[in-house]
Amino acid sequence: MGRYQSGRKALSAWRVRDLKALVRHGYRWGADRFVEWLCDYGESLSRIVRAFVLLILLFGALYAITGGLIPEASDGTPTRNFVDLVSYSALNMMTANPPEIGIKPIGRVTNLLVGLQGALGIILMGLFGFVLGNRMRR
Numbered sequence: 713m714g715r716y717q718s719g720r721k722a723l724s725a726w727r728v729r730d731l732k733a734l735v736r737h738g739y740r741w742g743a744d745r746f747v748e749w750l751c752d753y754g755e756s757l758s759r760i761v762r763a764f765v766l767l768i769l770l771f772g773a774l775y776a777i778t779g780g781l782i783p784e785a786s787d788g789t790p791t792r793n794f795v796d797l798v799s800y801s802a803l804n805m806m807t808a809n810p811p812e813i814g815i816k817p818i819g820r821v822t823n824l825l826v827g828l829q830g831a832l833g834i835i836l837m838g839l840f841g842f843v844l845g846n847r848m849r850r
Contacts, residue, residue, distance in 0.1 A: 715744035750839070757847065760840045767836070768805055771829045772797040780822025784814050791815065805833035 718740040725733035750763055775781050775797050779790035791797065796815055803811035810817060810826050817826050 715741055715748070718744065755843070755846070757840065757843055760836060760843060764805065764833075764836055767829070767832060768798060768801045771805070771825060772801040774825055775801065775817075775822065778819065778821050778825065780817050780819045780825070781815050782818055784816060801829065804829050806837075808834065 718737045722734055722737035722741050725731075725737055750759055772794075776792055781791050781797065781800055782788060783791050783796070800811060800813060800815050803813060804826055808830055810830075817823055
């Protein structure tokens with residue numbers, strides 16, 4: 713009900729061009745929608761696993777676009793190999809440090825992506841543990 717009310721307030725703020733209220737209510741609506749999509753109010757483990765998979769693929773694509781992952785045994789050309797990109801992305805999602813698999817990130821954008829992906833992985837892993845605990849308690 714709160715998400716619905718925030719959405720209505722954001723829409724009315726949009727109509728009267730009140731940017732401050734639009735941001736405030738739009739953020740509440742978006743955050744509630746995201747939480748509902750991600751974990752269905754603390755009940756769905758499969759939604760969190762899907763979020764993991766989507767983020768692994770998204771960051772793999774971002775690493776390919778930025779060209780910031782270079783195999784250690786190469787002449788400095790970035791890898792576009794799907795298996796390399798996805799394996800690096802998956803391992804980075806599950807650890808706090810970039811994985812040591814023979815691929816190293818270069819460039820500021822790639823380093824920012826690596827840090828962001830690691831932080832999102834830690835958050836999702838904590839959420840997964842919380843939802844799993846709720847399911848086991850019942």
